Amino acid sequence: MITIKGLSKIFHTKDQDVRAVDDLSLEINKGEIYGVIGYSGAGKSTFIRLLNRLEDPTEGSIWVDDQNLTSMNKGKLRLARQEIGMIFQHFNLLWSRTVHDNIAFPLEIAGVPRAERQKRVNDLIELVGLKGRGGSYPSQLSGGQKQRVGIARALANNPKVLLCDEATSALDPETTDSILDLLVDINEKLGLTIVLITHEMHVIRKICHQVAVMEQGKIVEQGEVLDVFLHPQRQVTKKFVDQVMGDPEKETSMQVIKNNYEAGEIIRLHFVGESTNQALISEISRKFTVDVNILHGKITQTQKGAYGTMYVQFEGEQDEINRAIHYIQSTSVEVEVDPDA
Structure with a gap:
């Protein structure tokens, strides 16, 4: 479903060149929930922005459903992005629009007819558990409800891939669990491939099938979540496992x-x-x-x-x-x- 080969991103600053992502290669299967975990500065946010070319890579290629995103011009990329939804840590909602209109926004951009938009938005509002809140504004919602709007908006164009950029970091533990349960439900109902980045091993443990550990722009360890829990190889991975298991050093x-x-x-x-x-x-x-x-x-x-x-x-x-x-x-x-x- 997603093939990443030799992906690198170098930011050129006045003082030095910063290699945020360094020769990264991954295979993500269709229908998987794939987690990428790392501490602040590991390069994971840059990595997920590269996946839909919000950032252009310095080197390497990104293939999504047999399409090479890295070789596309702006017109083709605009169409390809409709198949890649994204949710953000701080929701990125339009505060002057209602829940209904936030979800409808990408459908308007895509030129979907009004009647079809209406049905799609209502279906999504129900899917994410916000029935009856379509007329509310973001300022009237809790953090978890705002993220549900963000998820519904990301699903509006029936994407094949959902990218989650620290989607639960701004939420309390109970709300985090409810959002993670929703993502699992969406994954199972829609067969959606989900790629999420996080610094919380609890998120990986609860919903991911596979995990990759990032450090200094590189993937230093990857595999099935259970295998990584059982046999963490790198010190950074052991620290993440200890987050969940509660073992002292x-x-x-x-x-x-x-x-x-x-x-x-x-x-x-x-x-x-x-x-x-x-x-x-x-x-x-x-x-x-x-x-x-x-x-x-x-x-x-x-x-x-x-x-x-x-x-x-x-x-x-x-x-x-x-x-x-x-x-x-x-x-x-x-x-x-x-x-x-």
Whole structure:
């Protein structure tokens, strides 16, 4: 659906050249919700503006549904953009227009007849959960309602792709979840490909199928969300995973454990998918002569299944502890033994 090859963007300033996006390549499949995460300055906002050529790339190509956006003239690009909707962090609504008229605006520009516009707008108002608010002005709406208007407006021309630029960053957690649920609903009902950028791992965890991690203009890690949660490779990715899992830094947590639990073996368990439902700890207690002390743990849900991590302490004879660890390793639960604990 979307193929990006060797994409770069260099901004020329008085003092220096800034490479905001650096030789970036990605494949995004049709119907996916693809998340791009990075801290401020990583280049993710520039990247998403390149996708519909609000910014022109310095190098590289962008293909959307077999069309090369980077080689199009302004006329063809104007038509191609009708198939790419975009929602923004601060809504970008027309404050002098009602909800109805904000949503109708791109249809007016596209020359859609009035009767057809009316039906399309009413359908979209219902789709995004704003029935009865068509005559309201943006100043009369909450933040979440404003973003729903932004989503409806982005969907007006029946786009194939929806770009989300920090779409929930200005919202409170409860409203964020409701907007994310709406995006999932739209993805499933319309088969829409969604690309979103964020600095919040909660957003990635809740709705994305795939994730790419950006740092200094580059993609440093990418893959299925569950895989990235389970095996983060880069330090920046580990920090993002910790946002959701709530784990303290491993060095700090292990130091606390060492200070308070002198005996036994400290083990970190990773649960994925169906393994999160296993009564593993009680099985270990029944099968082996070891005492099990749960020190820290959390389970969270991704689009591809549950993911959990838990620190436990095993006390008993070393041979029996080794047998218990070997048993866990024979299951779908992954085991990490801290060598210094």
